[in-house]
Amino acid sequence: MDATRSSATRSPDDQVLADPHSTRTNSSIIIFSICFVIWAVGFLCLLVLHLLSYRNFLHYMKKNAIVIDQQELLWLLQQEKDALHITKEISLYYQNGLSSPMLVGLLRPRILLPTCTYTNDQFSFILRHELTHYKHRDLWYKFIFLLANALHWFNPIIYLLNKNASLTMELYCDESVTKQKPLSYREQYSLTILQILKQGSSSKQVMLSTGFTNYARHMKERFQHIMNTKKKKRGSILLLLCILLIFIVSNIAAGQKNAKTPADTTADANESQQQVQTKDTEQETKTSSLADTTNLLVIGLDSLSKQSMENARPDSILLLTMNKKK
Numbered sequence: 001m002d003a004t005r006s007s008a009t010r011s012p013d014d015q016v017l018a019d020p021h022s023t024r025t026n027s028s029i030i031i032f033s034i035c036f037v038i039w040a041v042g043f044l045c046l047l048v049l050h051l052l053s054y055r056n057f058l059h060y061m062k063k064n065a066i067v068i069d070q071q072e073l074l075w076l077l078q079q080e081k082d083a084l085h086i087t088k089e090i091s092l093y094y095q096n097g098l099s100s101p102m103l104v105g106l107l108r109p110r111i112l113l114p115t116c117t118y119t120n121d122q123f124s125f126i127l128r129h130e131l132t133h134y135k136h137r138d139l140w141y142k143f144i145f146l147l148a149n150a151l152h153w154f155n156p157i158i159y160l161l162n163k164n165a166s167l168t169m170e171l172y173c174d175e176s177v178t179k180q181k182p183l184s185y186r187e188q189y190s191l192t193i194l195q196i197l198k199q200g201s202s203s204k205q206v207m208l209s210t211g212f213t214n215y216a217r218h219m220k221e222r223f224q225h226i227m228n229t230k231k232k233k234r235g236s237i238l239l240l241l242c243i244l245l246i247f248i249v250s251n252i253a254a255g256q257k258n259a260k261t262p263a264d265t266t267a268d269a270n271e272s273q274q275q276v277q278t279k280d281t282e283q284e285t286k287t288s289s290l291a292d293t294t295n296l297l298v299i300g301l302d303s304l305s306k307q308s309m310e311n312a313r314p315d316s317i318l319l320l321t322m323n324k325k326k
Helices: 002-008 012-018 020-064 071-084 120-135 138-151 156-177 183-199 213-227 236-258 262-291
Strands: 091-095 102-104 110-114 293-301 314-323
Touching (some): 020 091, 071 091, 071 120, 102 138, 110 120, 120 138, 120 156, 156 213
Parallel strands (some): 091 110
Antiparallel strands (some): 102 110
16 A cells, blocks of 8 residues: 555656656657757758749849840741750840850740850750750759758768769750761860850859859860760669669658657557567466366277287277366
């Protein structure tokens, strides 16, 4: 009676001290909550920073961009769209301060051209390049890479994947533009890129856009890729996307596995312990029931003569079970 009163009058602190497993559970919950808050803050900060930068650029473009109404350039644009089987309306603008031509706009695509002097052939190369980016849906791929970068802002590997993916997009775009083209076409296309690099600056790339001047350090590799007329291996972007997808899914799966709260772990442990106790109880019940019973096996033989005992065969089998009286 006194033991019951003493256990009932225990304070909550005494109960926590008496249960170290509960203390470890609470500590794990606190650590997990702190880590989640740090990740969420980093994710939101990086995502908002990129989106605000892109929004500011679009706002600046709307104020300063000049719609191109030159019929010759519009005819070149329509000609390149027809060659790539593009029916979507794509606007053409002049933009001051641009380092290179670029494609912007996920839902309303626009091609921005710097206020530089180009020949009609160079305009054709530029428009074909940017329209190829549109046909490949590279802006949407970059948006996916942006989300992946924000989700894994703490992992330096994702930044390398993002950079390599953007470079691969440019190489694949060059390959598509120069596909089945003679060396003279490839040479003029390379010279156009080189002129754009000379006229522009190596400024930072605008988020969710395509441009020529962002990979000047890799231009040797890019020109070699353009001038190579051999058949190239396809699917580089798909390979990068698969690697990125596997990377993200594996991290999400690991997060879900590790995100199981300590309370859930404790509940699972208690359930397992109860199952073990139930099995032990059943085993003890079976053992006690067997101890309280006596089994007799009676075998009937078809002959009882001594001569035929060696060749006797069972004629009947009878199992008798007798319960002991307590």
